[in-house]
Structures are given as structure tokens and as C-alpha cells.
Amino acid sequence: MPLQALIFDVDGTLADTERDGHRIAFNEAFRQAGLDWHWDIPLYGALLAVTGGKERIRYFLQQFHPQLLDDADLDSRIAALHQSKTRCYLDLVASGGLPMRPGVARLIAEARDAGLRLAIATTTTPENVVVLLESSLAKGSTAWFEVIGAGDIVPAKKPAPDIYTWVLEQLGLPASACLAFEDSDNGLRAALGAGLITLVTTNDYTLDHVFDGATAVLPDLGSSDSPQCVTLAGLRQWHAAAQAGSVP
Numbered sequence: 001m002p003l004q005a006l007i008f009d010v011d012g013t014l015a016d017t018e019r020d021g022h023r024i025a026f027n028e029a030f031r032q033a034g035l036d037w038h039w040d041i042p043l044y045g046a047l048l049a050v051t052g053g054k055e056r057i058r059y060f061l062q063q064f065h066p067q068l069l070d071d072a073d074l075d076s077r078i079a080a081l082h083q084s085k086t087r088c089y090l091d092l093v094a095s096g097g098l099p100m101r102p103g104v105a106r107l108i109a110e111a112r113d114a115g116l117r118l119a120i121a122t123t124t125t126p127e128n129v130v131v132l133l134e135s136s137l138a139k140g141s142t143a144w145f146e147v148i149g150a151g152d153i154v155p156a157k158k159p160a161p162d163i164y165t166w167v168l169e170q171l172g173l174p175a176s177a178c179l180a181f182e183d184s185d186n187g188l189r190a191a192l193g194a195g196l197i198t199l200v201t202t203n204d205y206t207l208d209h210v211f212d213g214a215t216a217v218l219p220d221l222g223s224s225d226s227p228q229c230v231t232l233a234g235l236r237q238w239h240a241a242a243q244a245g246s247v248p
């Protein structure tokens with residue numbers, strides 16, 4: 001089956017959004033709510049074990065403020081706090097502060113020129129995807145992605161494969177016709193769980209993650225003049241080799 005579509009994760013893959021994006025937005029939302037919670041860089045790295053912002057807040061309470069779990073209105077309080085965080089994050093992204101990672105725009109342009117279909121499979125909130133693409137990739141680039149699977153559209157978030165399975169269903173393609181891009185162990189497990197050949201680009205938070213099963217693990221997709229520049233030709237080779245069951 002030839003390679004027909006590329007499916008991208010967002011946070012950590014398209015852009016390095018966690019440390020200087022989502023984490024800052026969570027802390028601003030806590031401040032605006034009058035809470036003395038502060039997620040510093042190491043703590044946030046530990047909390048990233050749980051995908052989904054609402055789920056991450058609950059995980060934080062379980063670990064550090066279990067007495068608050070008995071609050072009868074906990075779900076609505078978490079939802080309201082997360083909506084505030086999303087507003088803060090959207091403002092931050094719209095300011096242009098979170099650029100695409102090296103090679104992402106180049107590879108997407110090459111894939112578009114070659115007629116490959118593009119999709120997104122992410123745990124983050126849908127609005128976050130649109131603002132990131134429009135602010136950091138290109139105006140109108142949201143339309144380049146035929147399917148955007150994001151956030152609560154599926155019952156179970158990564159590492160469950162649900163979001164990737166949903167995107168494949170919307171594309172009407174088998175996993176064997178696609179290739180996924182991820183940055184984390186949760187994301188890799190989700191993509192592999194959906195049967196997808198997966199390429200990992202690591203970041204500061206995921207360098208020490210276990211990436212067993214990834215077709216390749218790279219620091220980034222590379223700029224056109226770098227030796228490890230990931231090109232469409234290279235993707236096709238990885239895809240063909242993985243389908244043939246051989247390591248490229």
C-alpha cells in the first residue's frame with residue numbers, strides 16, 4: 001500500500017508547546033482563580049504523564065491536594081479552570097510565541113506539493129490547534145489538514161489509540177497507507193495501537209521516554225541543509241521498509 005497520508009500529533013511535535021505554552025497558561029489560570037498552585041518546569045514534566053488538560057489537573061489534585069477530590073462540584077470547577085487556561089493559551093499562541101519545530105513547515109509543504117493527504121491527531125483542545133496553525137504555520141493552513149482529530153472528540157485520550165482510529169475512519173484509509181509523527185511515549189503508544197508506522201521527534205520533556213516500536217527516533221525533522229533532514233523520499237523509504245517488515 002503506497003504512502004497516502006501523514007498524520008501529525010500537535011503538542012511537542014508540530015511545535016514545542018508544553019513548557020513555554022500550556023504550562024504558562026495553566027499557571028496563569030491558577031493565578032486568575034486565586035489559587036496558589038504553580039507548576040514549575042520539572043513538576044509539569046511529571047504531570048505530562050497524563051494527557052489532557054482537565055485530566056492533568058485532576059491528576060495533580062490526586063497527587064498533591066487529595067482533600068479537594070471530595071468537592072461535589074469538582075468536575076465543573078476543573079472544567080471552568082481548564083476553559084480559563086485555554087483562553088490564556090490561545091492568547092499566548094496568537095501572539096506568535098510558539099514557532100513550528102525545525103523541518104515541520106518544510107515537510108508539510110513537500111507533502112502538499114506531492115499530493116499527500118494531511119491530518120492531525122491530538123489530545124489538545126480543538127481551538128488550540130487552529131490558533132497554532134494559523135499563527136505559527138501559515139494563514140489558512142488549517143484547511144490543509146483534511147481531518148483534525150482533537151481533544152474530547154474521543155472517549156479515551158492517548159495512550160489509547162482512539163484519536164488515531166477516529167482520524168483513520170474520517171480519512172477512509174487503512175493505517176498501512178499512513179505514517180504518524182509523535183513526540184512522546186503516550187503518543188507513540190496511541191499511534192502504534194492504531195497500527196500506524198510512527199516517526200518520533202523528541203523534545204526536552206520526552207528525551208528519556210521509551211520509544212520501542214518507533215520506525216525512527218530523531219531530535220527533529222531537520223532543516224533542508226542538515227544531514228538528518230527528513231524528506232518525503234525518506235518517509236516513503238521508511239514506510240516501504242516498515243511495511244516489508246525490514247528496518248531501513
Ligand code: XBP
Pocket residue numbers: 009010011012018022050051052053054086121122123124125128158187
Ligand atoms: C498534549 C496533551 C494536551 C496538552 C494540553 O497533546 O496532552 O493535553 O498538554 O492541552 P498532544 P489541553 O501531544 O496529543 O498534541 O489543555 O487542551 O488538553
Ligand code: MG
Pocket residue numbers: 009010011012013182183184187
Ligand atoms: Mg505530543
